[in-house]
Amino acid sequence: xxxxxxxxxxxxxxxSCALFEKKQFIxxxxxxxxxxxxMKAVIVHIQDTEVSTLTDSTGxxxxxxxxxxxxxxxxxxxxxxxxxxxxVEDKEKTRYKINVALERNN
Numbered sequence: 001x002x003x004x005x006x007x008x009x010x011x012x013x014x015x016s017c018a019l020f021e022k023k024q025f026i027x028x029x030x031x032x033x034x035x036x037x038x039m040k041a042v043i044v045h046i047q048d049t050e051v052s053t054l055t056d057s058t059g060x061x062x063x064x065x066x067x068x069x070x071x072x073x074x075x076x077x078x079x080x081x082x083x084x085x086x087x088v089e090d091k092e093k094t095r096y097k098i099n100v101a102l103e104r105n106n
Contacts, residue, residue: 026087026096027062030055030075033101039077042102047072047084075100 030042038059045052046065055061065071075083080102087096 023064023066024094024096025062025064026073026098027060028098028100029059030061030077030100030102031059032080033103036101039080039102041077042080043074043076045074045076047074073098073100075102077102080104 026046030039030044031037032039038055038057040055040057040059042055042059042061043052044055044061044063046063048071049065051063051065053061053063063073069087071087073085073087075085081104083100083102085098085100087098
């Protein structure tokens with residue numbers, strides 16, 4: 001019985017640690033460079049990961065990831081140039097804000 005209780009306790013401890021894993025947040029707004037108006041449905045992707053999202057109707061996006069340092073954010077939208085932005089490492093920071101103005105393709 002002690003082994004079962006100990007196993008359940010250990011499993012609960014490991015599970016709770018995973019819940020409290022430090023995540024970093026990155027958010028911002030995407031606008032059109034020519035009109036300065038918010039852009040809806042822009043794909044925002046953390047390069048070399050499976051993490052991505054779309055901007056909402058006001059051009060806002062938010063992403064969560066365990067460690068953003070050393071990655072690039074990639075912004076894609078049909079008819080616009082793909083834009084890449086380096087995420088500059090800051091060990092003390094858990095929130096980043098990156099706003100982008102996308103330029104139309106020629």
